[in-house]
Amino acid sequence: MSNHxxxxxxxxxxxxxxxxxxxxxxxxxxxxxxxxxxxxxxxLISDLSISFLSAYKVGDTIEKYDSYxxxxxxxxxxxxxxxxxxxxxxxxxxxxxxLLLIYLHHLQSKLxxxxxxxxxxxxxxxxxxxxxxxxxxxxxTREKIVRHLYYDPEVVFVDGNKDESVSNxxxxxxxxxxxxxxxxxxxxxxxxxxxxxxxxxxLVEVKxxxxxxxxxxxxxxxxxxxxxxPTEMLKGYLLSKxxxxxxxxxxxxxxxxxxxxxxxxxxxxxxLEFFRAWLRAKYAETVRSTKQGAENEDFEIIGTQFxxxxxxxxxxxxxxxxxxYYYFLRSDFDYYSxxxxxxxxxxxxxxxxxxxxYISNYYxxxxxxxxxxxxxxxxxxxxxxxxxxKINIIGKFIDIYINSRTLTGKAITQSSxxxxxxxxxxxxxxxxxxxxxxxxxxxxxxxxxxxxSPFSVLHRMDNWGYYHYFFARILLAMGIEVExxxxxMRSRKQSSLVLFQxxxxxxxxxxxxxxxxxxNIKSVAGHxxxxxxxxxxxxxxxxxxxxxxxxxKQGYLPEMNDYVIANDRDEIIKFIGYRDEKLxxxxxxxxSF
Numbered sequence: 001m002s003n004h005x006x007x008x009x010x011x012x013x014x015x016x017x018x019x020x021x022x023x024x025x026x027x028x029x030x031x032x033x034x035x036x037x038x039x040x041x042x043x044l045i046s047d048l049s050i051s052f053l054s055a056y057k058v059g060d061t062i063e064k065y066d067s068y069x070x071x072x073x074x075x076x077x078x079x080x081x082x083x084x085x086x087x088x089x090x091x092x093x094x095x096x097x098x099l100l101l102i103y104l105h106h107l108q109s110k111l112x113x114x115x116x117x118x119x120x121x122x123x124x125x126x127x128x129x130x131x132x133x134x135x136x137x138x139x140x141t142r143e144k145i146v147r148h149l150y151y152d153p154e155v156v157f158v159d160g161n162k163d164e165s166v167s168n169x170x171x172x173x174x175x176x177x178x179x180x181x182x183x184x185x186x187x188x189x190x191x192x193x194x195x196x197x198x199x200x201x202x203l204v205e206v207k208x209x210x211x212x213x214x215x216x217x218x219x220x221x222x223x224x225x226x227x228x229x230p231t232e233m234l235k236g237y238l239l240s241k242x243x244x245x246x247x248x249x250x251x252x253x254x255x256x257x258x259x260x261x262x263x264x265x266x267x268x269x270x271x272l273e274f275f276r277a278w279l280r281a282k283y284a285e286t287v288r289s290t291k292q293g294a295e296n297e298d299f300e301i302i303g304t305q306f307x308x309x310x311x312x313x314x315x316x317x318x319x320x321x322x323x324x325y326y327y328f329l330r331s332d333f334d335y336y337s338x339x340x341x342x343x344x345x346x347x348x349x350x351x352x353x354x355x356x357x358y359i360s361n362y363y364x365x366x367x368x369x370x371x372x373x374x375x376x377x378x379x380x381x382x383x384x385x386x387x388x389x390k391i392n393i394i395g396k397f398i399d400i401y402i403n404s405r406t407l408t409g410k411a412i413t414q415s416s417x418x419x420x421x422x423x424x425x426x427x428x429x430x431x432x433x434x435x436x437x438x439x440x441x442x443x444x445x446x447x448x449x450x451x452x453s454p455f456s457v458l459h460r461m462d463n464w465g466y467y468h469y470f471f472a473r474i475l476l477a478m479g480i481e482v483e484x485x486x487x488x489m490r491s492r493k494q495s496s497l498v499l500f501q502x503x504x505x506x507x508x509x510x511x512x513x514x515x516x517x518x519x520n521i522k523s524v525a526g527h528x529x530x531x532x533x534x535x536x537x538x539x540x541x542x543x544x545x546x547x548x549x550x551x552x553k554q555g556y557l558p559e560m561n562d563y564v565i566a567n568d569r570d571e572i573i574k575f576i577g578y579r580d581e582k583l584x585x586x587x588x589x590x591x592s593f
Contacts, residue, residue, distance in 0.1 A: 008208075008209050009206065009207070009208055009209075009213065009217065010205075010206075010207040011075075011204060011205065011206045011207070012204070012205055013202050013203075013204055013205075014202065014203055014204075014205045015198060015199050015200065015201065015202055016073075016097060016197060016198055016199075016201040016202070016203065017124065017198035017199060019076070019094070019203055019205065020094075020097075020098075020101075020124040020125075020136050021123055021124055022123075022127055022129075023085065023127060023136055024084070024085065024127045024129055024134060024136060024138050025078070025085050025086065025087050025094070025136060025137055025138060026084050026085065026086045026087070026138055027086065027087050027091055027137065027138070027139055028086060033164060033165050034091070034092065034095050034165040034168050034169055034172075035092065035165075035168065036092050036095070036096055036168070036172055038171075038172070038175045038366075038367075039273075039367055040092070040096070041096060041172050041175045041176060041179060042175070042179055042366050042367070042368065042414065044093075044096060044100075045100075045176065045179050045180060045181070045414075046303075046368075046414065047071075048071065048197065048201070049181045049183075049184060049415065050296075050300070050304075051069070051071040052068070052071075052184065052193055052196055052197075053181075053183065053184070055067075055068040055069055055196075056068075056189065056192065060192060061192070062117065062191045062192050062195055064192065065192055065195040065196045065199060065200060066199070066200075068196055068200055069200070070200045070201070070202045071200060071201050071202065072202050072203075072204070073093065073201060073202065073203045074093075074203065074204065075089070075090070075203065075204040075205075075206050076089060076090025076093070076094065076203050076204070076205055076206065077089040077090060077206045077208070077214055077217055078090075078205060078206065078207045078208070078214070079207075079208050079209070079210070079211050079213075079214035080207055080208070080209050081209065081210055081211055081214075085207075086211070086214075087137075088208075088211075088214040088217075090203070091137070093203075094137060095137060095169070096172065098124075098125060098136075098137060098146070099149070099169065099172055099173045099176055100176055100197075101121050101124050101125065102121065102125070102146070102149050102150055102153075102173070103173065103176045103177060103180060104119070104121065104190075104194055104197075105119075105121035105122075105150065106153060107180070107185060107190060108190060108191070108194070111185070111186075111187045111190060112187075113187060113190065113191060117191040119191075119194050119195075119198070121150075122150070124136065124198075125146060125150065139165075141163050141165070141166065142165065142166065142169065144166075145157065145166045145169055145170065146169075149169075149170075149173055153173070154461075154462060154463075154464065155464070156464045156498070156499045156500070156501070157170060157464075163492070164492065167490060167491070167492060170465070170490075171465070171490075174465035174466075177463075177465075178411075178412055178413055179366065179413050179414055180413055180415075181413060181414070181415030181416070182411050182413055182415055182416040183290075183415055184415075229272065230272060230275070230305065230306055230307040231259060231271045231272060231275065231307075233307040234275065234306065234307040234310060235252075235255050237307065237310065237311055238251075238310075238325050238328065238329060239251055239252060239255075239325075241319070241322060241325040242322050242325050242326050243322045244322070244326075247326055251326065251329050251330065254329070254330065254334075255329065258333070258334070258337055259271045261337075261341070262274055262337060262340070262341060265341040265344055265345070266341070266344050270344070273367065273368075273371070274337055274340045274371075275302075275306050276302055276303055276306055276368065276372075277340065277367075277368070277371035277372050277375055278333075278336045278337070278340065278372075278375060279302045279306055279309065279310070280298075280299055280302050280303075280372040280422075280425060281336075281371070281372040281373075281374075281375035281376040281425060281429070282332075282336070282375065282376070282429065283298075283313070283316050283317050284298035284299045284302055284316075284422070284425070284426075285298050285316060285426065286298040286299070287299050287300075287419060287422045287423070288300050290419070298313070298316075299418075299422050303368065331380070332380070335380050336375060336378075339375060339378055339387065340371065340375065343357075343371065343374050343375075343391065346358060346391065346395075347361040348361075350484060350485065353388070353392070354388070354391065354392060354395065356392065356395045356396050356399050357391065357392070357395035358485065359399075359473070359476070359485050360395060360398055360399035360402070362469055362472075362485065362486075362489060363402060363403075363406075363466060363469040364398060364399075364402055365398060365401075365402055365412060365414075365417065365421070366414045368414065369414065369417070369418060369421045370398060372421075372425050373394050373397075373398065373421065373424065373425055373428075374391055374394050374395075376425045376426075376428050376429045376430075377390045377394070377428045377429065377430065377431045377436045378390055378391075379430050386433060389433050390433060390436060393433070393436055393437055393440065394436075394440075396593060397440040397443070397444065397593070399591065400444055400591045400592070400593055401443070401444060403470075403587075403591050404444070404591060405417075406463070406466055407456075407459070407587065408456075420443075424439075424440075424443055427439055428440070440593070441593055444593055457580060457584075458519055458520060458523040458524075458525065458576075458577075458580055459523060459524045459525075459580075460519075460522060460523060460524070461501075461522055461523060461524050461526070461527055464499050467499065467524055467527065468489070468490060468497070468498075468499050468529065469489070470524070471499070471527070471528060471529045472485070472488035472489060472497070472529065473590055474558075474559065474583065474586055474590075475488055475529065475558065476488065477586060477589065477590050478558035478559060478586075479558070480555065480558065488529070493532070494531075494532050494533045495531055495532065495533060496531070496532050497529040497530065497531060497532070498529065498530060498531075498532050498535070499527055499528075499529060500527060500528055500529065500530045500535070500538065501521065501522070501526060501527050502521070502526055502527065502528060502544075502547065502548065502551065503521040503526060503544055503572060504521070505517070505518070505521070507521075507544045507569070507572075509569055509570045509572055509573060510569075510570060511570065512573060516573070517573075520572075520573055520576045520577075521576070523576065523580065524580075524583065525576050525577075525579045525580035525583055526576055528551060528556050528557055529556060530551070530554075530556050531554075534554065537550070538550065538551070543569075544569055544572060545565060545566075545567055545568070545569055545571070545572075548565055548572075548575065549565065557579070559579065559582040559583065559586060560575075560578075560579055560582065563575065563578060563579075
C-alpha cells in the first residue's frame with residue numbers, strides 16, 4: 001500500500017441501518033471484550049427514547065419518520081487495511097445496538113405487527129460475502145449466543161458463561177428487556193420507532209487505511225482534556241457567586257478533592273451521576289407530561305443539563321446570597337456526596353445490617369431512580385442510626401417493589417415506573433422514619449394488590465434471567481452456605497449455578513395429557529439451580545425420580561427436604577404442585593415489608 005493511500009482518511013455520516021447492512025467487521029483479539037454495564041444500556045435507551053418521543057405526535061404513521069430530527073451517536077473508527085474492515089473504536093456501541101435490534105425483532109413479533117410493517121432484522125445481524133455467512137460483527141465466540149438470542153431467547157442458555165463477553169451480552173440483553181420504554185412498545189408506535197432508529201440514528205464513520213493511522217485518529221478523538229463536562233461548568237457557576245476570594249479558593253480545593261474522591265469510590269462518571277441523584281432527590285418538583293411532544297421539566301432536565309438547571313432555578317435550591325452558595329457547597333454538597341458514596345459501597349459490598357441493599361442490587365430499578373429514592377428522605381439533622389434506618393427501609397421497599405412487579409408480569413422499565421417514582425421521591429422528601437415507612441407501605445399496596453402471592457399457580461418460566469435471581473434468593477432464604485451472594489449468580493466458574501429444567505417433554509406421565517405436562521414441567525416449579533459441574537451427572541440420570549432425589553440430596557431443592565417422592569413417575573405432577581405451593585409461601589416470607 002502506498003504512503004498516500006495509507007495516510008488517507010474518509011469521514012461520512014451513515015445511518016445505523018447502513019452501518020450494519022451488507023458489511024463484515026473484524027475486531028482485534030485485544031479489543032473483543034464487551035464491557036458495557038447496565039448504566040450504559042440505560043443511558044442509550046433513555047437518550048434514544050427521549051429523542052424519538054420529542055418528535056413523535058399522536059397519529060403519526062411510519063411515513064413520518066423522515067421528518068423527525070436525526071440523532072447523532074458520535075463517531076466509529078474503522079481501518080480498511082488490505083480489503084477487510086476492522087473496528088478500532090465503536091465495538092461497544094455496535095454490540096449494544098445488535099442486542100437492541102434482536103430485542104426489537106422479538107417485540108414486533110410479540111405485538112403481531114402486520115407483515116408489511118415487520119422489519120427483517122436478520123439482514124442487520126448476518127452477512128454473506130464470498131460464499132461465507134458470518135455475523136456482521138465477525139467474532140466466532142459470539143455466533144452461538146447471538147443465534148440463541150435471535151431464535152430462542154426464552155430458553156436457558158446453559159453454556160453462556162465461559163466467555164466474559166458472552167456472559168455480559170446475556171446480562172445486557174436482559175437489561176434491554178427491562179428498560180425498553182412501554183410507551184414505544186405499542187403496535188402503532190413501534191414500526192415508526194424502528195424506522196427512525198435504522199434511518200435517522202446516525203454515526204460518523206471515520207475510515208483510515210492503515211492501523212497506525214486509525215489509532216492516531218482514535219487517540220486524538222479521545223483526548224478530551226480541553227472539554228468541560230457539566231460538573232466543571234456547575235463548579236464555575238457556583239464559585240462565581242461566592243464573592244469572598246479566600247472562601248472561593250477554599251471551595252475550589254474542597255471541590256477538587258471531593259470530586260476526585262467520588263470518582264475513586266464509584267467510577268469515572270460518578271460525579272455526574274451524583275449531581276443528578278442529589279438534585280432530583282432534594283430539589284426537583286416538576287415532571288414532563290405524558291402527552292406526546294411535551295417539554296422536559298425538572299426531573300428530565302436535571303438528567304441531561306443539571307448545570308443549566310441550577311442556574312435557572314435558584315428559587316427551588318434556595319440560592320440567592322453569596323453565603324447561600326458557600327454553604328450549599330461546604331455543607332449540603334459535602335453531606336450528600338458523603339451519603340452517596342456510602343450508598344455506593346452498600347450496593348457494591350455486602351455490609352452487615354444492610355444486606356437487602358446489596359442483594360437486591362443484582363436485580364433492581366435503574367440507578368437514576370434508585371439513588372434519588374435513597375437520598376430523598378435523608379436530612380442533615382439525621383444522626384447515623386437514623387440515616388441507616390432510612391436507607392434500609394428504602395432498600396427493602398425497592399426489593400419488594402421490583403420483585404412483586406416482576407412476578408405479577410408488570411413492567412419495571414424506567415419509562416413504565418419513572419412517573420410514579422418521581423412522585424414518590426417528592427412524597428418522601430425529608431420525611432422521618434415513621435412517615436417514610438407509612439408512605440412506602442401505601443405504595444407497595446398498589447404494587448402487591450393485596451393478593452395471596454404475586455407468584456401465580458404454575459407460573460410459566462418466561463424470564464430465565466430473572467428466575468435465576470429468584471431461585472438464588474430462595475436458596476439464600478433456605479440457608480445455603482455461601483460467603484457471598486454473588487456465588488449464587490451466573491459466572492464462568494465450573495462451580496457456578498445455572499438454571500436447569502428438571503423434566504423433559506418425553507418423560508410424560510402415563511395418565512397426563514401433553515398440555516398439562518407442558519404447563520407443569522415448563523413452570524417455574526419445574527426448574528431449579530444446579531452447579532455447572534453437576535450437569536453431566538444430572539443429565540445421565542434417565543430415571544426422572546432418581547434425578548429428583550439426586551437434586552434433593554445435593555441441596556438444590558431445599559424447600560422439598562420434607563417431601564418423600566414415591567418411586568413412581570406418576571407422582572411428578574403431584575411433586576411439582578407441592579413445590580409450586582412452597583415457592584409461593586417462600587415468596588411471601590422473603591418479600592414482606
